[in-house]
Amino acid sequence: MALVELDDVSYVYPGGVRAVDGVSLAVGAGESVAIIGQNGAGKTTTVKCMNALLRPSSGTVRIAGEDTRRRTAAQVARSVGYVFQNPDDQIFQPSVAKEIGYGLRRLRLGADETQARVQAAADLAGLGEALDENPHDLPLSVRKFVTIASVVALDCPVMVFDEPTAGQDLAGLERIATLLDRMREGGKAVVTITHDMDFVAANVERVVVMARGRVVTDGPAARIFADRAAMDAARLAQPAVAELAARLGVPDVGLDVGALADRLRPHRGPGAYRDPEGSFRSPPLG
Numbered sequence: 403m404a405l406v407e408l409d410d411v412s413y414v415y416p417g418g419v420r421a422v423d424g425v426s427l428a429v430g431a432g433e434s435v436a437i438i439g440q441n442g443a444g445k446t447t448t449v450k451c452m453n454a455l456l457r458p459s460s461g462t463v464r465i466a467g468e469d470t471r472r473r474t475a476a477q478v479a480r481s482v483g484y485v486f487q488n489p490d491d492q493i494f495q496p497s498v499a500k501e502i503g504y505g506l507r508r509l510r511l512g513a514d515e516t517q518a519r520v521q522a523a524a525d526l527a528g529l530g531e532a533l534d535e536n537p538h539d540l541p542l543s544v545r546k547f548v549t550i551a552s553v554v555a556l557d558c559p560v561m562v563f564d565e566p567t568a569g570q571d572l573a574g575l576e577r578i579a580t581l582l583d584r585m586r587e588g589g590k591a592v593v594t595i596t597h598d599m600d601f602v603a604a605n606v607e608r609v610v611v612m613a614r615g616r617v618v619t620d621g622p623a624a625r626i627f628a629d630r631a632a633m634d635a636a637r638l639a640q641p642a643v644a645e646l647a648a649r650l651g652v653p654d655v656g657l658d659v660g661a662l663a664d665r666l667r668p669h670r671g672p673g674a675y676r677d678p679e680g681s682f683r684s685p686p687l688g
């Protein structure tokens with residue numbers, strides 16, 4: 403059964419903007435999905451409908467099979483953890499430890515369990531040594547990890563990350579990739595919004611492309627990124643590796659850098675040949 407399921411969901415803002423228009427989408431346990439699309443495509447509105455921050459104008463959202471209309475927003479939020487795009491919309495406690503522990507209070511866990519969850523989430527987010535810091539003294543990229551840890555600590559079955567990669571350096575990107583893997587391996591449904599195509603290509607197996615409030619296409623990352631027409635329709639750039647493969651005329655390698663390298667070896671130059679071990683060799687000089 404899908405942990406999160408949108409069935410023909412539309413959302414119209416009070417001013418009349420139809421931000422989401424007939425979106426159907428299901429994400430199962432242990433599945434990681436990236437939602438990509440241009441600014442204004444409707445990505446954030448879609449995920450806000452998942453956790454009942456917004457109630458759809460029409461259509462149905464089910465979490466673990468249950469229609470969210472039958473639950474309060476607070477009940478839905480217990481099942482769908484949501485890391486906001488802007489960490490400053492989420493942080494209001496005076497220390498990292500208090501911020502991570504804040505949402506846990508309503509779960510009424512014992513002090514030891516609370517402490518253990520705060521520490522584990524902080525470690526996963528690279529904040530194990532920063533528990534006493536005031537989050538507002540930390541750079542934006544680290545504040546993002548504070549909000550990620552706060553949501554990780556809640557251990558919700560569905561996890562939504564809105565732009566986790568924005569402003570991160572390489573170490574931050576690797577940490578986020580590890581974190582998403584851990585969530586997926588733990589059987590959660592993981593939904594990530596990002597503009598970073600290279601991050602998606604390297605780390606997420608399934609991609610949902612949105613444009614003008616609709617799902618343009620949905621499927622394995624390798625297939626979607628090789629689909630130039632769908633990417634163009636959504637006005638998205640291909641990830642570097644897919645673009646390189648297409649330019650070199652070997653699009654069928656998808657996003658597998660190793661496969662791309664293998665396919666390019668015969669093109670090393672005139673006279674290249676395979677040695678007895680099967681490796682391609684350049685001809686002897688002279």
Ligand SMILES: Nc1ncnc2c1ncn2[C@@H]1O[C@H](COP(=O)(O)OP(=O)(O)OP(=O)(O)O)[C@@H](O)[C@H]1O
Nearest residue numbers: 415417419421439440441442443444445446447448
């Ligand atoms: N509070 C709001 N009131 C009215 N219109 C809104 C509101 N929030 C978003 N919109 C509009 O809804 C549409 C979809 O916005 P949304 O933020 O869901 O897109 P997005 O794909 O997440 O964009 P971004 O990548 O810039 O975050 C846009 O036209 C946006 O201007």
